Amino acid sequence: MSIVYFFETDSESFDPKELADVLEPLFGELSDGKTALKLHFGERKGDTYLKPRWVEPIYNSLDRKSKECVLLECTVLYKSPRAFASTHKEVARENGFTFAPIVIADGERGNDETEVEIEGEIFDRVKLGSSLDNYDSLVVLTHFTGHLGSGFGGALKNIGMGLGSKAGKMEMHGNFDLKISSNKCVACGECVDHCPEEAISIFSKGFPTNSKTASIDKEKCVGCGSCIAVCPEEAVKIPWASRSRRGLQERISEYAKGVVKNRNTLFVNFLLNITKKCDCVNKKQEPFTDDIGVLVSEDPVAVDQASIDIIGKSKFMISEMMVSPDRQLKHAEKIELGEREYEIRSLN
Ligand code: SF4
Ligand code: SF4
Structure with missing residues (x-):
């Protein structure tokens, strides 16, 4: 059974320095080599992505321990300034991520990739941003949201879809015909x-x-x-709604398996400003449920399962998010990416 730590807070009273301090012992388990923080920088008009002031104390804490510490992302597949590394970095800076170096792992056009062998049921290798190879530790900061195609956007999606190269993202969506x-x-x-x-x-x-x-x-x-x-x-x-949904959740899980392979990882899910759609939406969104706090685990399956359980599974089945969150988690457990059973321990 995996351990999931719970830091209870809401976005108004959240003290990110306090969170960074209580996470410090868990960072001790990470290597003191090169560390990357994976997060989503948000789109220009969105405002519910992780606040830079929430991320900065965690970054500072890891930066003190590591030989090198960066913020890591990949380019996106859809039409956006985030489709290219240079303009992706511009958006990140505009959104306030000015306190740390930013690396876009799959290069300017999203085609710098490394192939990682996995023992999956769908893939035997996955295509990830090549710069990921430079980091032996990965701390994954996730703004937990609903998601139209994959049921929810949690740690698994943040690393699976988020660190796939453009070709990898196409593959997860089912290699549709353009x-x-x-x-x-x-x-x-x-x-x-x-x-x-x-x-x-x-x-x-x-x-x-x-x-x-x-x-x-x-x-x-x-x-x-x-x-x-x-x-x-x-x-x-891009015919997102035709062939893309079938198998999307399973494919995301398999890509996530490639990301964690031979790497120290820690997953931090922020259940704050929880929106129906993910941070790729380029407009302001309203939260659909109350703030809960922050969940932390070395197990990406357990941390996502706990996030869904605490928010309430039924809330993910309302009309705008009709995809059950279960498939992604069941498949992730089946391919031994983690466990769906967990024990909660308080960090407050
Ligand atoms: S699809 Fe048409 S408009 Fe778009 S880049 Fe190609 S030639 Fe230009
Ligand atoms: S047509 Fe196919 S190979 Fe050519 S740029 Fe588009 S996705 Fe890539």
Whole structure:
């Protein structure tokens, strides 16, 4: 049975220095080598991502122990400044993460990746941001939320989806077939220039307009996701709701298994400002339930299970979040990523 520590607080009275102090003995279990803090920096218009002032004392504490300590993320798959490393860092700085070096693990375009072998049921290797290889310890700070596709966004999703390269993210979503909307495409050629497989060509739509559009050759496409990121018109369509949901939760768990392999890890779930949708949403969101506190564990399955149990599973099954949170956790336990049984110990 895994141990999950509970620090009871709400976002108004939360003292992050106090949390960092009580976490210090747990940091002692981490190596004193190179440490990365994985977190989501939020989008420009969001405001419920983890507050920088909550993260800074934890960073400072780890930085004192480690040879090197950084904030770590990967590029995203969807259209956003966070789709590129340089503009992702700009958003992070604008959102207040100015106190530490930031590393975007999968490089400027999200295609710098390392392949990690795992013993999964779906994958035997996963594609992660290559800079992850530089860190022997990972502290995962997660703003726990609901999520339309995966039921909830917890520690497993933060590292599984969050540290996959662009191709890895495509793979988790089921290697769907990308299509280009000829109504939106202005035939600028950006995607053609950035496709590593020469899978995109521009052709004339013919009579009556003779206007041009881009098209993807499915046989050549390897699902790297570059065309999604570079298209200025958001013309590359991702069919999120078709093939993507089936198996998404299981795939996320398998990617998470690759992230923790041969690495010291600690998972810190913030059950504060708990929103229905994740921090990728580029607008303000209202919490759908009360603040609870912070849960901490060396076991990513136990910390997510405890988070769901404390919030109340039924709250994750309301209309906007119709995916049961169970599948991700059951699969994670099946592939021996952690345990769903846990014991709670108070940190207050
Ligand atoms: S996802 Fe496919 S079409 Fe798009 S850039 Fe990558 S290989 Fe080319
Ligand atoms: S980048 Fe977008 S707008 Fe430009 S050619 Fe490709 S699909 Fe069309």
